[in-house]
Amino acid sequence: MMENKSISDIIEAYLKEILGDSAQIEIRRSEIANHFDVVPSQINYVIKTRFTIQNGYLVKSKRGGGGYIRIERVNLLDNIDVLNSLIQTIGDSIRERDAFAIVQTLYDEKVITQREGDLMLVALAKQTLDVGDTDIEARLRARVLISLLNRLRYES
Known part of the structure; x- marks a missing residue:
């Protein structure tokens, strides 16, 4: 059934299906x-x-006549460049939803256990970091998440 699915959800599922177990795909x-x-x-x-x-x-695109978009599945912690770009993406602050998406990906990629993921989510939650200022919370969340990622990097 396709009910309650947006066209974006359907396209995402289609691209993930094409990707399957491959490391990368190129699409037009x-x-x-x-x-x-x-x-x-x-x-x-x-x-x-x-x-x-x-x-x-990681997404790379080549424009022009023979243009394509390459979608590559990457292991966040095995590849130091990927981890560095992830940390750069997090930057000085990150919203709870975005931080949770990163933890979910770490779990989906079997980098962390469910228990580790749950502990990370608690540490990154709005409720935990609530200091009455969402900007400060987002900055604290980014620092905590980057510290956790760096710690994971040295364990694996």
Whole structure:
């Protein structure tokens, strides 16, 4: 059943299905757009929002006549460059939802156990970091998450 699924959800599922167990896929934006009868910018939106470094993907695109988009599944902790770009993406502050997405990806990729993930979520939760100022909370959350990621890096 496709009920309650947005076109973005359907396109995301389709791309993940194509990716399957492969490390990477190359797609033509226009072909995918034609397949789903949507504008190419819809494909860009899905890739930009669903295939992020936080979710364990690197995306490279080549424009022009033979243009393609490469979606590569990456292990967040095995690859130091990927971890560094993830930490750069986190930056000085991060929203709870984005931090939780990173923890979910670590769990999905079997980098952490469910128990470790639950502990990380508690440490990153709004309730835990509530100091009455959302900007300060987001900055604390980023520092905690980056510390956890660095710790994981040295354990694996």
